[in-house]
Amino acid sequence: MIIDQQSYDCRGLHYIIRSAEIADAQAMSQLRVQIDGETEYMDRERGEAYLSPDDFERVIKMDTEQSANLFLVAEAENKLIGYARCEGSELKRLAHRAEFGIGVCKPYWGFRVGTELLRQAIAWADANDILKLSLSVLECNTKALRLYEKHGFEIEGRLRNDKRLADGRLYDTIVMGRLRSQT
Template identity: 35%
Template sequence: MGKIKQAKYNINGKTIIIRHAEVQDAEQLINVTKKVNQETDFLLKDPEEVCLTIKEEKEFIQSQIDSQVDLLIVPEIDGRIVGICSLNGNTNKRIRHCAQFGLAVEKEYCGMGIGKNLMKSGIEWAKENGIFRITLEVDINNYRAISLYLKLGFEIEGTLRNDKMLLDGSYTSGYAMALLL
């Protein structure tokens, strides 16, 4: 179940491919994860906390491909992965209908519709796989992401006060958001 049909679209003269992650993407996924965590405080890890080996990343990707409840998709431009999107579901019967989104796109590719298209692919996969509640958490200051999520139909369900510590030791809050399909 952890696969989607590949999608292509063009923007600003670039062809962007949205596809499920493959085991051979391991090194690129490690690199893009480190890069996006360096570019923003909005994500949950510091770059040095991205520490999987290529072997461990390959095993993780394979587990996502084999999973009945998880999805790992990537945007690719000119053979290079420039972001990552995950939907993590549940095998427990009472929450089998729920999944949590994770999304990150390299800064230089923001504003090109990549995040929107990743989310749309993930939402379509969720519909096809019996998931009808998708949740996510977003930094309260990540206005661009919040705007996208609202446009896609997500609603703010609550505020997560002081839920993340920044590098300078201060705290920031977030929103819990959900989309009911």
């Protein structure tokens, strides 16, 4: 699915959020590796489960063609700085929901990039008959937990001792969902 481009200004940073394009594949491949290496909040460490530019071309093409999917990028200073992806299902029993994920480069934290990516994903879901958005977040990522709760996500479950971080400790993964009001 494709959305209209939106522009934002926050604390002196101008950025846009738009649908990913095939031409973004190279930059997305690099961005994902960068973000994975900047935080332990992602599932992967830097370079794990690497997606090549060709892989991203396939994902972007699929997400553009399928109404149940959305792939957004945030762009500032002539480069990609973040992304969000919603992946739905073509199966009738699951067609009402989509899984949501987000990543923002660390130098751009604090500029509401993640918030605006989330808001765009929610607006897309609400406009496209997606009744439920689901996501997973580490228990120690308190900023993300607050952000998701502020936007209507509720805790639906906890996967105990689900991820081992660099400190050697095991952390729970919080499963969250947002149900669109059907009234």
